[in-house]
Each structure stands twice: as structure tokens, then as C-alpha cells.
Amino acid sequence: MSEVLEKGKAAKMASYQMTGLSTEEKNTALALIAEQIVADQAFILEENNKDIETGKERGLSNAVLDRIMLTEERIQGMADGVNQVTKLVDPIGDTLEKIEKDNGIHIEKQRVPLGVVGMIYEARPNVTIDAAALTLKTGNAVILRGSSSARFSNIALISSIHRALEKSSVTTDAIQLIEDTNRETAKELFTLNDYLDVLIPRGGKNLIDTVVREATVPVIQTGAGNCHIFIDESAEQTMAEKIVLNAKLQRPSVCNAIETVLIHPVWFEQNGMELLKALREHEVEIYGDGTIHNAFPDSKLATEEDWYTEYLGLSVSIKIVESVEAAILHINKYGTKHSEAIITNDDRHAAMFLQNVDAAAVYHNASTRFTDGFEFGYGAEIGISTQKLHARGPMGLHALTSTKYFIKGTGQVRR
Amino acid sequence: MSEVLEKGKAAKMASYQMTGLSTEEKNTALALIAEQIVADQAFILEENNKDIETGKERGLSNAVLDRIMLTEERIQGMADGVNQVTKLVDPIGDTLEKIEKDNGIHIEKQRVPLGVVGMIYEARPNVTIDAAALTLKTGNAVILRGSSSARFSNIALISSIHRALEKSSVTTDAIQLIEDTNRETAKELFTLNDYLDVLIPRGGKNLIDTVVREATVPVIQTGAGNCHIFIDESAEQTMAEKIVLNAKLQRPSVCNAIETVLIHPVWFEQNGMELLKALREHEVEIYGDGTIHNAFPDSKLATEEDWYTEYLGLSVSIKIVESVEAAILHINKYGTKHSEAIITNDDRHAAMFLQNVDAAAVYHNASTRFTDGFEFGYGAEIGISTQKLHARGPMGLHALTSTKYFIKGTGQVRR
Structure with a gap:
């Protein structure tokens, strides 16, 4: 036997x-x-x-x-x-x-x-x-x-x-x-x-x-965690930057760290370069879509494969999406149903995102890094x-x- | 596509x-x-x-x-x-x-x-x-x-x-x-x-x-339901017979109907022939172990395969088991973890059976036919x-x- x-x-x-x-x-x-x-x-x-x-x-x-x-x-x-x-x-x-x-x-x-x-x-x-x-x-x-x-x-x-x-x-x-x-x-x-x-x-x-x-x-x-943050038009600049950096950098090798940032074009126009620079200052490799790559040459052009990728390290994909609906579609297509966040001051957008994104944990204005048995108070995981x-x-x-x-x-x- | x-x-x-x-x-x-x-x-x-x-x-x-x-x-x-x-x-x-x-x-x-x-x-x-x-x-x-x-x-x-x-x-x-x-x-x-x-x-x-x-x-x-009833030494004769006949005959084609009866030798000696006759009167084909087959010629000798079989019709396997422990071992080996019953007046035996039989529903002195979303009051199944x-x-x-x-x-x- x-x-x-x-x-x-x-x-x-x-x-x-x-x-x-x-x-x-x-x-x-x-x-x-x-x-x-x-x-x-x-x-x-x-x-x-x-x-x-x-x-x-x-x-x-x-x-x-x-x-x-x-x-x-x-x-x-x-x-x-x-x-x-x-x-x-x-x-x-x-x-x-x-x-x-x-x-x-x-x-x-x-x-x-x-x-x-x-x-x-x-x-x-x-x-x-x-x-x-x-x-x-x-x-x-x-x-x-x-x-x-x-x-x-x-x-x-x-x-x-x-x-x-x-x-x-x-x-x-x-x-x-x-x-x-x-x-x-x-x-x-x-x-x-x-x-x-x-x-x-x-x-x-x-x-x-x-x-x-x-x-x-x-x-x-x-465990598979291809997690996203969507920065909506109305997101506060400091809050968005703080949450993105935390979710990417506080412990990059774990499943609740983020791998992709989706950004509303209006927010990107106002605050995007600053966020990209902050990420690069922390040695995060940026895989951007066409717009990002053109605006910020210190980045790589993302391939289709990159949107599916769980880097588990100092890399991030970044894409401009026109609306909360487009963000939801992207996440439901490429995500792994783990943890997904929206940063917004628009409660209607937040509600739409939380309801329609198909994931175990959905966040409004907080870091995805909280998805954890100990953080949730279960005393075990x-x-x-x-x-x-x-x-x-x-x-x-x-x-x-x-x-x-x-x-x-x-x-x-x-x- | x-x-x-x-x-x-x-x-x-x-x-x-x-x-x-x-x-x-x-x-x-x-x-x-x-x-x-x-x-x-x-x-x-x-x-x-x-x-x-x-x-x-x-x-x-x-x-x-x-x-x-x-x-x-x-x-x-x-x-x-x-x-x-x-x-x-x-x-x-x-x-x-x-x-x-x-x-x-x-x-x-x-x-x-x-x-x-x-x-x-x-x-x-x-x-x-x-x-x-x-x-x-x-x-x-x-x-x-x-x-x-x-x-x-x-x-x-x-x-x-x-x-x-x-x-x-x-x-x-x-x-x-x-x-x-x-x-x-x-x-x-x-x-x-x-x-x-x-x-x-x-x-x-x-x-x-x-x-x-x-x-x-x-x-x-x-749905797979190879369900058993164990008739313990102390089981009341009328209750045991009533429950066995109900669990086998009330609707033989469904998954919570029983397929095997396990009987304590003392109970069998006193009441077994009557139960076998009652089953035959209802045209139930009996697949018995050696003891049953010898004692009751109007039965077939069960093969190893029969203990695994969900007849879903007018057939039943019957075996003599020496104790509640032997009944538990048989059920955990041949059962499909659906519904299992013990008929006994011994509360200690009942507790041992209910705890150690590995099934979705375990019964003491009741028919296995109750395992049902409507019977349990869920209003749907x-x-x-x-x-x-x-x-x-x-x-x-x-x-x-x-x-x-x-x-x-x-x-x-x-x-």
C-alpha cells in the first residue's frame, strides 16, 4: 500500500x-x-x-x-x-x-x-x-x-x-x-x-x-490575489496616494496587495504624474497603458497578459478607465475575486462598485491589505x-x- | 462560439x-x-x-x-x-x-x-x-x-x-x-x-x-442515498418493523429510502423472522448475509457489491451485526453519508451511533424518509x-x- x-x-x-x-x-x-x-x-x-x-x-x-x-x-x-x-x-x-x-x-x-x-x-x-x-x-x-x-x-x-x-x-x-x-x-x-x-x-x-x-x-x-484599486474622479488626492502606496508597498508579496491601479482620466490629469513619481520613488516598476506610457516614459507598455498578472513584488499595472462602470468591467474580467477597492467621494459610485464587483472583499476608501483573518478578528486564518x-x-x-x-x-x- | x-x-x-x-x-x-x-x-x-x-x-x-x-x-x-x-x-x-x-x-x-x-x-x-x-x-x-x-x-x-x-x-x-x-x-x-x-x-x-x-x-x-437502519438489541419490535417498512416502502425510488437493514443478533433471534416475512409480504426482495439466507430461504445471498447498492426499488440488503460499533463501521464503509437511523431503547448506544456515523442526517427512533427540505420546513429543496x-x-x-x-x-x- x-x-x-x-x-x-x-x-x-x-x-x-x-x-x-x-x-x-x-x-x-x-x-x-x-x-x-x-x-x-x-x-x-x-x-x-x-x-x-x-x-x-x-x-x-x-x-x-x-x-x-x-x-x-x-x-x-x-x-x-x-x-x-x-x-x-x-x-x-x-x-x-x-x-x-x-x-x-x-x-x-x-x-x-x-x-x-x-x-x-x-x-x-x-x-x-x-x-x-x-x-x-x-x-x-x-x-x-x-x-x-x-x-x-x-x-x-x-x-x-x-x-x-x-x-x-x-x-x-x-x-x-x-x-x-x-x-x-x-x-x-x-x-x-x-x-x-x-x-x-x-x-x-x-x-x-x-x-x-x-x-x-x-x-x-x-490565495490568488490580482487585486485592484480604482481611483475615481472625485477621489481625494492624498487619500488615494496613501492607499495605493500602502496596498502596493506595505507587504508586496502577499495576496491582498494590489497589482493594478485603474484611474479616472480627470483624476489622472490633475494628480496622475505625482502618483506615478511616488511609485517610482519607491522603486515600483510601472506597466502602463498607452496614455500612461506616453505621459510617463519611465514606465513599460503593458501587454494584455500584464492585466492578468499577480506580480507579488515591486511592479504595478496602471490603466486609465473612463468610468466606474468601465472599472467594474475590467476588474470582473481580469480579477481573481479577492479584494478590490474604490477611492471616491461619490457615494453612488461607491455603492455601484461595491455591489457589482465580484470579489470576496470590496472596499470603499480603505486599503485592500485588511483582508486577513486576524484583521477581521477571527483569531486564526x-x-x-x-x-x-x-x-x-x-x-x-x-x-x-x-x-x-x-x-x-x-x-x-x-x- | x-x-x-x-x-x-x-x-x-x-x-x-x-x-x-x-x-x-x-x-x-x-x-x-x-x-x-x-x-x-x-x-x-x-x-x-x-x-x-x-x-x-x-x-x-x-x-x-x-x-x-x-x-x-x-x-x-x-x-x-x-x-x-x-x-x-x-x-x-x-x-x-x-x-x-x-x-x-x-x-x-x-x-x-x-x-x-x-x-x-x-x-x-x-x-x-x-x-x-x-x-x-x-x-x-x-x-x-x-x-x-x-x-x-x-x-x-x-x-x-x-x-x-x-x-x-x-x-x-x-x-x-x-x-x-x-x-x-x-x-x-x-x-x-x-x-x-x-x-x-x-x-x-x-x-x-x-x-x-x-x-x-x-x-x-x-442525492446518492445508500441509507441504513440499525435495529439494536433493545429496539421495540413494533417500532422497528413500522420504521423499516416505512423507510423501505413509503416511496422506494427516492434517496432517503433505506437500502440496508443491520440487525443485532439477539433482536434477530426474537423478531427477525417476522420482519423478513413482513418485507416479503410487501414484495421486497431480500439480499441477506449467510445467517439470514440460511434462516430464511426465500432470500438471496448478498454479495459484497450488494452492500454498496442503492436499489431505489423493492429490494433490501440485510445483515446481522454484533454491536452498535459494528453497525457504525459497516455504515461508514458502505454508506453514502446521506441518512442513517438507529432503533434502540439504549440512549448510550443512540448517542454513540448519532455521533460516530458520518452522515448528513442521523436518526434515533424515526424513519430516514424525513430528510427533505420541505419536511425540515425550508419551503424549498x-x-x-x-x-x-x-x-x-x-x-x-x-x-x-x-x-x-x-x-x-x-x-x-x-x-
Whole structure:
């Protein structure tokens, strides 16, 4: 039996046991995990260093190496994260509906775990701890499939988690890692319908596209963020500039950073050059449409492809659009339904934009960078869903739950 | 451009217009549809008769022909159904969360339409009206893909719907039918990710399995119901028999009817023969395990395949299981996560069963036939979801909605 199949079966069995765990049992296990990874940090750092060395040999970029790298501080941060999850309210067992029927039947809809969650992710080993903590808190079993570039780190972290679980009432099968990082093991997870209840990819566009295309297991799409800001005719110059710079620069590599700015021609005529200069001063590469490129030679001419591009870095596409309607059309065509903003003093335009732009989060006069589970006060974030089923936008613990109807009778039959 | 692509694009454009529809506008359009199909009934029946004649030539069974057949009464029933939907509370625009942040940002999570719903279904032309009404009420555009066996009926119904919409403020692109019933058009819908937000198959296991396997569009799985009743040692004889007969016989062709009875050996010894005889008196074919088959020769010996089979007719599999734990294991292995019941006077056994059986609806001392959107009081039913994401169990209007975060600021940026 393959590693994936074997671990899938074990996870399914574990998930049945886990439906009976009390909040206290889960929190105790979480606290033990937080403690154990700090206790094991020398070993974890040693194994992490193997990944770093291998990564250097393979010529990984410094940015990627930084994502893989663990330090004492980062391990403490992971442990703190787990302890935060302990404090969150346990959603499992919540009663969502009560229906009393005339025939005496009592129906109750309760929140239950999803069952087995599959997680496929890249580079960052902290996702291993993060995903383990959130799935455990929600009574799910999890199968983790990290990338080869963090393999030693992930194996070390899982062994630490297992040491912790052995002291708890949670089976070690509740949290498992696929150690074989061959492409085939990812593909096996895509179609493990008998044992996986959901598959959550966390990573770049290629990973997510592949999962959506190939998986027969239900998927939650996360993360692709080709986000826009539309600066309307009536936008305040300082507010627009401040928001654009924040949404582009405060953390360019994340999904809620903006990739395209759409500008009303009247606003552009009055304030456009200043904005373009400010962006260039911050070393942002500008891909402009014809008007922008002509007016501002220190820019590149955008291709059709650029409007679709999530740069995740110091680049931005800029286009002049004639109206709020044109902005909406552009965003609904090129966007990824993540976070979209309008800067305007015209409430009618704002309302039209918020209603008609098809995205998880729509903003009026604020930075798109707020789309985040912690910023929204959920105390956790499994990812940011860009699909419309099950969960949309920042996913807290609820996204890792399902529901179940409990019906109690005294012999009732249907007439 | 293919029919599917063309209608997909038109549906997407329609869906953007539909987010702005008021409840009144939607209800007016629904009332017009109800009126129009009754006004057009002569034409609809004429076209339906073509399907019936073609079906007879193709040698369709009487059961299938009955599902296709329309009558004045059935058309009136469809119109009544649409009028019922008019009366349901409109979920769109409901505020689900309000978050005020210290920095003055105001976040509101509201219920919004899904966008474009694809529906692939078999035989029954009433699904055309049903799906049109429910998607319109929830502000979604819909693309319907019925089967070739009801093609004339569906085209007639859609033309009637369009005549109604022309008198309303809803575009006719909101409700479209794929007229080409070639297998290829279904396949095209499976991967129409740019224009479809969800695909809901309604039909037999083969259709649903194909959609799950081949679709890249998000799918809601409905309907497969390999449901069980476990008769525990302490079950009352009369209650157990009454519930088993009801769950098997009241309407054998539907998904919440039972397909397998699991019986505790002690109960079987005392009451088993009587139950088997009662089932045979109602012409139910019995597929028993070794014990049953030996004790009751008027039965067939069940094969491994039989435990997986959804008969949807007058057949039932019966097995002796030693304990509630064994019953749970059997159900979690062979079931389809739909509706599962335990008959017992032992509350501890009931609690164990309800918690550990993995299904949308779990019953203690009641018939599985109650799993139904109307029985649960939702006033509508799009189908019964057997998956755990998005919607589980009977799906009312909420299952056809998503959510969206509306964020209003005064220039806030992230620090």
C-alpha cells in the first residue's frame, strides 16, 4: 500500500475518534505541541539547516530560502501561534438550528468537524504547525503534504508533534505528514476521495491551478490575489496616494496587495504624474497603458497578459478607465475575486462598485491589505478563499467545519 | 462560439445585473412565470407529447416515461411550486456579521448570490421550472442542461419562462437552457470555470460520479442515498418493523429510502423472522448475509457489491451485526453519508451511533424518509447534499448563496 493510501486510511479512522474529543482534550494536546516544539528546537533547527544547505546547492533564491529558514525566534512564534489557537472558542457542537415538528420529531443542526483535511503547501515549514493546530482545534484529522524544499524541517516538526500527542488523548494518526515529496504523492491526494473530505492548497498560482484542474476531492481555493484599486474622479488626492502606496508597498508579496491601479482620466490629469513619481520613488516598476506610457516614459507598455498578472513584488499595472462602470468591467474580467477597492467621494459610485464587483472583499476608501483573518478578528486564518462555495474571504475556524442534522423521534414514520 | 460558451458568457453578464434586483422585482418575475406556464399549457403538453412518443420509440421504461410525462395537473403543480417560492423569505442582502475596528473601518458580511449556477439533470422536466424559480429567487443566473429524453418539453418550458421574463425587469439571459443535449455539451459545462460558479448534478449515481470525476467547476453532490437502519438489541419490535417498512416502502425510488437493514443478533433471534416475512409480504426482495439466507430461504445471498447498492426499488440488503460499533463501521464503509437511523431503547448506544456515523442526517427512533427540505420546513429543496462543504443535507435557498465582505473606511491603511 502506498504511503498516501496508508496514511489516508489511518486519518479516516482517526477522524472518527476525534468527533468525540472534548474542547479540553483538544486544548491540552495543543498546549503540549506548543511546549514540545520549543523543547525540540535544537533538533528542529539542525534539520532545518539541512533544508537550507540543500536549497543553496539547488540554487534557491534568497527569498525562498528566507521562507524556509527557521530560527529560535520563529519557532517561538509558531508555539505562540499554537497557544493562540488554544484560546479560540471551539465551534464544534454549536447548535445552529432547532426544529420541532408537529409529529414530535426533534431536529437539531449542529456544527461538526469536516473529517479529514488534506493540505498541500509550499516552502514555509510554519504552515505545518499552523495547519496542525487549526485542524486539531476543529476536531479534524489532517494529512500534510509539504514541499521537498522543507522536507527535513517538516519531518522534524511532525516528529515533535507526535511526541506531544503521545502524551495526550489524541491519536498521532490525527496529524500526519506525507514524507515522500515526489509529485506523484500530491497527485494521489488529488483523488483520494474515499479518505479526504477536503483539500486545501496553499501556495502559488501554479499549485492552485493544478489542484483545481486535477483534483476530484472537494477543494477550497485560496490565495490568488490580482487585486485592484480604482481611483475615481472625485477621489481625494492624498487619500488615494496613501492607499495605493500602502496596498502596493506595505507587504508586496502577499495576496491582498494590489497589482493594478485603474484611474479616472480627470483624476489622472490633475494628480496622475505625482502618483506615478511616488511609485517610482519607491522603486515600483510601472506597466502602463498607452496614455500612461506616453505621459510617463519611465514606465513599460503593458501587454494584455500584464492585466492578468499577480506580480507579488515591486511592479504595478496602471490603466486609465473612463468610468466606474468601465472599472467594474475590467476588474470582473481580469480579477481573481479577492479584494478590490474604490477611492471616491461619490457615494453612488461607491455603492455601484461595491455591489457589482465580484470579489470576496470590496472596499470603499480603505486599503485592500485588511483582508486577513486576524484583521477581521477571527483569531486564526486557514487561508483566504477566492471561491464562492463553503467559505469566501478570510477563513477562520468555521471554514474547517461542516454541519450534521441530529433527529430524535419516538417511532415516527412519514405519511 | 459553441452554444455552451455563448450562453455561459450571457449568463455571467446577466448575473451581474441580477445582484441589483429587489425582492419585489424577483417575486414579480416569479409570479409571471407561474402564470405563463399555465397559460401556455396546451403548447407545453403538445411538445411534451413529442418526448413521450420519441421515448416510446426508443423503448424507455414506463417508469421513465412517467417521469417525463406532463399533465394539466402537473403543470398546475409546477406553477403552484413557483408561487410557493415567491412566498419564501429572500435571503439576499442579509447581514451575517458586523465588525467595527478601532481604526474606524466598518466591515459587514452580507449574503449575496452565487453568480451563475449550472444544473445538469435527467428526465423530469419539472426540474426545469423548479431550478429556474429557486435560482431566480436567490438572484442567480442559471444554465440548465436537461436530458435528451425531455428535450422538447424543456425547450417549451424555457420559451414560456422567457415570455414571462420579457414582461419583467429580469433579463431572459438569467434563465437559459442548453438545447443541444449531446454528451459534449455536458462535458463543456464541467470545465466552464470562467462563467460557472457552481455545478449541481441532479440524477442517478452515474451522472453524479461523472460530474465529480470530470468537473473542474465547483460541484455540489446531491442525492446518492445508500441509507441504513440499525435495529439494536433493545429496539421495540413494533417500532422497528413500522420504521423499516416505512423507510423501505413509503416511496422506494427516492434517496432517503433505506437500502440496508443491520440487525443485532439477539433482536434477530426474537423478531427477525417476522420482519423478513413482513418485507416479503410487501414484495421486497431480500439480499441477506449467510445467517439470514440460511434462516430464511426465500432470500438471496448478498454479495459484497450488494452492500454498496442503492436499489431505489423493492429490494433490501440485510445483515446481522454484533454491536452498535459494528453497525457504525459497516455504515461508514458502505454508506453514502446521506441518512442513517438507529432503533434502540439504549440512549448510550443512540448517542454513540448519532455521533460516530458520518452522515448528513442521523436518526434515533424515526424513519430516514424525513430528510427533505420541505419536511425540515425550508419551503424549498434544491437537492440533498451528501458532501460536507458548503451545504450538507436538504438544501434550501441558502445553499444557492455566497457571502461578501463590504468594507467602508475613510482612508485607512494597514500598519
